[in-house]
Amino acid sequence: ERFVVSGIVLNKKEARVTIKEVADKPGIAGFIFTELARVNINVDMIVQSSTKGGKNDISFTIEEKDLKEVEKVMEKIKKEREVKEVFYNSDMAKVSLVGAGMQSHPGVAARMFTSLGREKINIDMISTSEIKISCVVKKNEGEKAVRAIYKEFEEDKEENFEPGI
């Protein structure tokens, strides 16, 4: 299966929330996201890496317009569960490389990350799936990130490839 890029998508309307050191016990993630669903907050990326201790961090992205509402929900969560801290950051742009066949091409993610590193763009968050690799960068680096990735994958594009700036 040849790797084919079908698009690069930029979203600068999001903010991210990180819950630090929440108890790594069954039911905690269910509790947090049920509280958010109750007030109809649309969550985009949810990212939790693995740890060794009894605590874990969970990051997620929301629409920037929902930040105030989410902060209220997080205050409630902090009162009801042990959480070290919650921090918010709206200085972000999500840039995603979309394409088929990524799974079987080990170098695609490496090339995308390297293309950002070459432009001195720091990757603040990463999430991947079979058809998409998403990186969070600073908001004012969104366009620069799209251009860097476009340059790297220009040879792999479909006929009518459109960089989504």
Add this chain to the structure above:
Amino acid sequence: ERFVVSGIVLNKKEARVTIKEVADKPGIAGFIFTELARVNINVDMIVQSSTKGGKNDISFTIEEKDLKEVEKVMEKIKKEREVKEVFYNSDMAKVSLVGAGMQSHPGVAARMFTSLGREKINIDMISTSEIKISCVVKKNEGEKAVRAIYKEFEEDKEENFEPGI
């Protein structure tokens, strides 16, 4: 857009690697995944949540059969870059809920996480995209996790839904 579940996928042939406290500077992720691509390691999920300090953790999943090879690459990375520790864990099963329209249904992830919590199954890693939510659990809880999720989403399934056990 109605939310429709098209499948639940279980993969018990993976292991995960977590690189703790790597420098959160441009180019680091590119370096790590280029080293892995060089020896043709197929990486599945890559997950990095956000932090506040100058260090960050990166977790990724590989095929269990590649663990020895990956450990060699990580030894090289530990020598060339500051990394606090790298740990490996092959006691994992990845269970994914696949379906269209997740993005605009805030409660889908909450319901999936809650269905695992109800069965006392701990979620060790999380990664989401528009069409898929993946959770890593212990290897011997893989089937139990699929059954719990199937029970929760039974009403949402397509006509010819097949739980992939």
